Amino acid sequence: MLSTALVWLRNDLRLQDNPALAAACGQAEHVVALYIHETDESLRPIGAAGRWWLDRSLEDMGAALAGIGIALRVETGSAEAVLAKAIEATGASALHWNRRYGPAERSVDAGIKTRFSAAGIATQSHPGNVLVEPWLIQTGQNRPYSVFTPFWKTLKGTEIPRPVGKPEGPSIAQPKGHNHTPPSWALKIAHYWEVGEQAAQARLTDFLAEVVRDYPEGRDFPAKTLTSKLSPHLRFGEISARQIWHAAQAFAHVHPEQAGAVDKFLSELAWRDFSYHQLYHRDDIANVPMHDKFAELGWRHAPKHLQAWQRGQTGFPIIDAGMRELWETGYMHNRVRMLVASFLSKNLLIDWRQGERWFWDCLVDADAANNPASWQWVAGCGLDAAPYFRIFNPVTQGERFDARGDYVRAWVPELSGLPDKFIHQPFAAPSSVLANAGVTLGTTYPKPMVDLKTTRQQALDAYSALGTASSTD
């Protein structure tokens, strides 16, 4: 009888550099791939935008797998129960997966490993989702890192495994799709993205060839397209971090004049590993502040303010532009993510977890490590104390990073007629300027929902009551 191996796909929807898939294909004569929409209660359900991406990505992966002779089954249920059925149905004697790092996911995986190993199934987990496994990188005192810069130094000195090759095989007919009808709101998001492994590779190639040279100076300007936009591809594992790492290193080797820019890009990629380091070593980073004292912070219950923030109706143009970009595209530029997160958690004093959940639902790159770790970092309760306490001013930040107002004009078109001088603060414009631009505050565009100076002081008071130091930007 042919030996059969089952590959349980999770955040790794690619053929290349997929160690679990490569091992299964190397060891068994027949391979079946399985994706499970897991219903285990301990696991965080995927957000709406992520679910849209996932369905498209599974279709792409199903076709790619069929091209090398592997059928992809997509099931829903508790992972353990679905796997048990699949093992019975296929007669598989081996089960492979690439690791995931959240405490709840690890607990599910450990239970499954114990159960199926005891039943004689060769159960093997593989490293495939980060540059370096989180337990392999530690301080001189054998502890997890809590500051990025030394983490990055150590990471850079660590050998990053080379990507493994794509398995080959004769193609088969693609099993019937799962007939998922995307929600109508997803149509707008679909307009902005190409999903799947080939699209991810093409994006990386284009980014290295045309953009990376301008990345260090350009990455902070939201109107420019000078970042890679690889984040949703990384989220679903359509490309691996180590593929990016090695491709970028090879590019720098051929273009030594761009080595500094590549290094900056890879240091940002390393922030992703740093987030996974936190996800692995901490309990429940989406809910528990990493600095204990923040549990005491007196967050405001302000549903109307929260809603205005979510809808991009705060009266602060760069905040509204960011929130509308998010709603429209499932993505937001990193600089603006920082600004909207600071505005919510500091100026509005609304619990960062509320913002994290909104992002979780709306981002196509909503990531179990990056999203909560970044929210905690901006709110001040995360790891790496630099900057320990910072309140971004949305007006001065807008003037600095969107000086001509291109980003605001793209997402807040009702302000597009304002001169650059007032594009980030329509509330400071003389009434004749507003009238010329067709803006009526409170009617065509909201008045500012809070006073920046007062709310900044309130945040400083609330935070300093916790005994934190303060600095501003």
Ligand SMILES: Cc1cc2nc3c(=O)[nH]c(=O)nc-3n(C[C@H](O)[C@H](O)[C@H](O)COP(=O)(O)OP(=O)(O)OC[C@H]3O[C@@H](n4cnc5c(N)ncnc54)[C@H](O)[C@@H]3O)c2cc1C
């Ligand atoms: C409040 C907040 C929430 C965020 N939520 C997410 C999230 O859910 N998912 C997500 O992938 N990123 C998140 N980020 C980090 C960052 O904004 C995005 O990774 C980045 O904007 C993605 O765009 P890009 O792929 O063009 O990035 P590039 O600048 O091209 O960077 C390449 C890759 O490096 C990683 N990276 C870059 N910057 C960071 C960073 N600051 N922290 C961690 N990894 C980084 C990402 O994987 C990114 O795709 C968040 C940041 C903030 C401030």
